[in-house]
Each structure stands twice: as structure tokens, then as C-alpha cells.
Amino acid sequence: MDVINEPIGYIVGGGLKEGFRIRLTVPADRVQEGSFVVCENGRFHYYGLITDLQLGSTDPRFADEKSDRLQPAIQQALLGKTLYTTLMMYPTLLMDTGPEFGSPERAGWDDRVANGQENPGPKPVKTVPAHHAEVRQANEADVAQIFGGEGDGMFVVGHTIEQGYPVRLDLKKFVKRSSGIFGATGTGKSFLTRMVLAGLMLEDVAAALVFDMHNEYAFDDTDTDRMVTVRGLRGLFGSSKVQVAALGKGAMVRGKAPDFTLEIALKDFQTSDIELLSEALNLTDTAGVTLNALFRAFGPDWFAEFMKLEPGAVETDPESGKTFPADNSVAAWARQNNVHEKAAEALHRKLAVIYDKPYVVERPAQDFVTEIVDKLENGRHVILSFGEYDNDLDYLLVSNILTRRIRQHWVRKTERHKTHGEAAPRPLLIAIEEAHKLLNPQLSGQTAFGIIARELRKYFVTLLVVDQRPSGIDDEVMSQLGTRITGWLGDEDDIRAVLTGLAGRDQLRGMLARLQEKEEVLLLGWGVKMPIPVRSRRYDETFYEEMKGRKPTTPQPKGDEIDDWFSYG
Secondary structure (H helix, E strand, O other): OHHHHHHEEEEEEEOOEEEEEEEOOOHHOOOOOOOEEEEEEEOOEEEEEEEEEEEOOOHHHHOOOOOOOOOOOHHHHHEEEEEEEEEEEEEEEEOOOOOOOOHHHHHHHHHHHHOOOOOOOOOOOOOOOOOOOOOEEOHHHHHHHHHOOOOOEEEEEEOOOOOOEEEEEHHHHHHOOOOEEOOOOOHHHHHHHHHHHHHHHHHHOEEEEEEEEOOOOOOOOOOOOEEEEOHHHHHOOOOOEEEEEEEEEOOOOOEOOOOOOEEEEEHHHOHHHHHHHHHOOOOOOHHHHHHHHHHHHHHHHHHHHHOOEEEEEEEEEEOOOOOOEEOOOOHHHHHOOOOOHHHHHHHHHHHHHHOOOOOOEEOOOOOOOHHHHHHHOOOOOEEEOOOOOOOOHHHHHHHHHHHHHHHHHHHHHHHHHHHHHOOOOOOOEEEEEEHHHHOOOOOOOHHHHHOOOOHHOOOOOOEEEEOOOOHHHHHHHHHHOEEEEOOOOOOOOHHHHOOOOOOOOOHHHHHHHHOOOOOEEEEEEOOOOEEEEEOOOOOOOHHHHHHHOOOOOOOOOOOOOOOOOHHOO
16 A cells, blocks of 8 residues: 555544544554644545544553563554554544546536535535544645645745645735734744745735844844854845835945835824833823823924923013023923923923934935835835834834824725725735734734734735734734744743634644744644644745745655735635
8 A cells, every 4th residue: 555645543433522533553653743634534535633642552451561571472462452542633624525436426516516506625524534434644635635736826834744745825815814923032933934925025916014123034144043144035036126124314234225214204203103102201191191282282293393392491580580481391382281391391301212313304305105105016025124223112113103104005095996996006914023012902902003903904904923922912913813823832821822713722732832943833824724733944045046936846855854805804
């Protein structure tokens, strides 16, 4: 019998809720947790994952006593008969192959499938196989059946851990809903994110706007574990496809000049942008009241007008010699607008931190949104590297203002598409690091990112959130993430967060906790038809050559190194 299709066991019990119990007929070390297996029972093929292995015996005496005192022939007879191993299979999908070819029922079934009256699958499992139905490990055809073969928008993200068969991600579907890449520090999130972004750029399924807080994605970097140079996305695709932006005139990124720089106008600031920075600026509870008063007094120009006021400026009454707040002082404005003077002056001091940023100007040479949107709409991708401004204050401030205004542009264009039949906007994926700082329960309802996560694909804008602490992200946002690619997570709260809103959480929890810390990842969620652990591709010279179109994707040898938007919801 073909070793690839050799049965590894047979069904002896179980159910839909707890999974199928399998009696193993091959050595236990041939199978491991997370193995992709198939049970063929008549016309139905059941696809699933091994979630547990257990030792059992028909006679406890032989399990308790060592068998090495017995003759080898008897020892061998005990194994697999009296002493055995059982597996638990978590059934995820069912495929109906239809009646036998040549049977009277086959032609009618084929017609119903062609007319959409019959769904052969893959579809959810709602029945069980018969006792003693054989189970085998999935072969390459099974993997391709579920995860797709070569084709437009299909991108290999990894290989099955045991046989090394390529597992593909449908990038066209991937970008239709927000997604996430997770993993503890040191598990290779940055390399995984680079790889996924490179696939998106290669297949050109969406425009990508990357907020690169730690300057890792644009230009070449060094892998501190292997001490080798790794290519940045700009180096892989060139300036004709990837543009690098930096903050402020004359800014540099890793000693290199960006393609263009961004400056934010004072009129781009909304009072809500400042409220998001309450923790970073150490604002008091009264700051919100003062900000509202500023907007009532000055309108959209509130920031520029407020910063023109002089804190502590006083005038002296020539007759009495008493001092009082000057007309251009913060205190005078506060009195006129029934605001606490000390609170207004404290806010003025704290806003000076932002006002004095080199990239914050009254009148920038060019509107940053116009510049970025022009590039994104014309086939390019933009990476905003924060350079020396790699701190929470700058990251929260800039990313939220840019995203809010860019989202507004996409909303207007989508509305014109729906109302007047204009061309639909190019799908946009916005990648953010340290996502818990922007999407935590306290802020997710206020930031542009939280709005995008909840809107799903409505306006052709989705998120790619990257984080090492998914438990810090609002549960509602996590539940909206379509595809989740996660490396090893050591914290139980983080594991719980990644599995939020998914079926089979109990079966997947242990599998996620026992991933190898590097290179093994679990693919989950709406973007893949079933969860599966894979060995992720290496971000190396072989990968670089493929991104340049010089070499097709080939399966990884075993043991080797590692549409329509509105129709989805």
C-alpha cells in the first residue's frame, strides 16, 4: 500500500462535540498533535486535526508492569492489542464526493451541484463516520483541496509540519476582513509580517499602508539571532512599488533618505486626538472640558489659536499697581470661557510637547493625505517609518490622525461608487504594530482603527494588527478579525484572546500552547477553511528570489527548514 495513504488507525468512538476517538495501528511516534488527518467513510471525507494522544490498555496489569521481562514475540503481541494508543480527532470539515461514478444517482447529483442545489463542500461536519472507518494522514491533494493550489492570489505561508506540503493563504479573501498576526516576543512576528506583506505586494491584491513603529519593514535589517542581513520590503520590490515615508522635513530612516516626508498641519488635529493621549501626556480629568471649550471658542483652528496664547502673561494696573491676566494670556481666555485657569495653563504646557514636534507645522508644503492617497491609489504601497519618533506618543498621535483622514477619503470614494457608479476604491490594508495601544478596551471605541475593525469590509479598508499581547486588545475587535496567524503564546490570557469567537476553542488551546517557539504558527479563522499548524516559510534568499519572480514555489521537504467584497461577512 502507498505509504502516504496508509491508514494510521480506525474510528472506535466519539462524537461531534468531543471529537472522534481513533485506535492507532502504527507506532505512536508517527503521529503528533496538530496532524492533519482524513477519515474516508463511503462518499464522505472527514477532515480534522489530532488534538490529543492517549495510552490505553485492555488489561491494567500489563500497563503497570514492565514488559521487557517477556519474550520479544510476546512484547510485540502486547503492543497494539493489549497495550495501545488512541487519538482524538477534532473534525472540522466534511466533503461529499457524491454517489459512485456510473451509478444512476451520479448524473442527477452532478446536475444539482452544477446548479447550486447541492453543496459538496468542504462544509461543517454535522454527522459522524461509521465505527471502524479508516483514518489516514492527509496527502498533498487533501491539503490542496482545503487550502487551495497554485493560482492568482494564492500565497504559500508555510508547510504542514510532518510531510512538508505547502499550505496556501487566499490573499484576496484575506484582505476582505481585518486580520491579526500574534506571538510572544522572539517568536518571529516581524519576519512573519514581512512575509505576509511581501505576498500582498507581490500578488497586488490590495494597497498596503504600514505604520512601522520600530523601523523594521522598509529598509534592510539584521537578524540578531543569526547575525545575517534580512531584506526590507523596499529592497525587495524597489521604489516603483514601495515608497518609504518619514516624519518631518529632512528626516532619515536607518541613515537612509526616505522617498518623501510628512508634516501634519495644526488644523488636522481634533480635540479627540488629544484625549487619546491622556496617558502619554498625563492629562487630568478636566482636560476634556477644556478641550471642548477650545473647540467652541476657536472651531477647527483651536490648536493654533490656543498655542498663540501666552501662559502667565500679565498686565499691571497703573493706578492700583495690581496685576491681572493680559488679553493674550491663557488665563484671560479661561476666564472668558468659564474654564479653570490652572487647568487651561496645564493643558497649554502639555500641548506644547506636541506643538514643538518638528513634523507639526502650521502650513505644510503639501497635504500628507493627498500625497499618500495618490501613491496608494496608483499601485504603490507606503511604509511610514517613525525613525527617531519610535515612542508611544508619536505613534498614537500620527497613526490615528493619518488613518482617520485616509479612511474618510475611502469612505467618500466608496459612497460615490455605490451612489453614482464610479470606480470602486482600491482595497486598502493598514498594518499596525503594538495594536493593543490603539485597540485596547479604553481606546478602541475612539480611534479610527477601532472604527475600521468594526466596519469589516464596508469601505474597502481593513486592518492587519500585529501584537505580542492580544489580551490587551478589546474582545469585540478580536472577534471581528477574520484571519489570525499566531505563533507561540505563553500567557493563558493571550491564548484565550486569540481564540475569541472561534469554534473549537477548547481543542485548539493546547495545540497553540505547545507550538515550537520559532517557525511554527497556527492558522485560524475566516480566511482559512480550517485551523492548521504549519511550519512557516523562512524569510531568506530563497524567498527573496521568489518575490522577484525568478523561482516558483516548491513544496518543503519533510524535516527541512523551515470579488466581491460585499459578499463576505
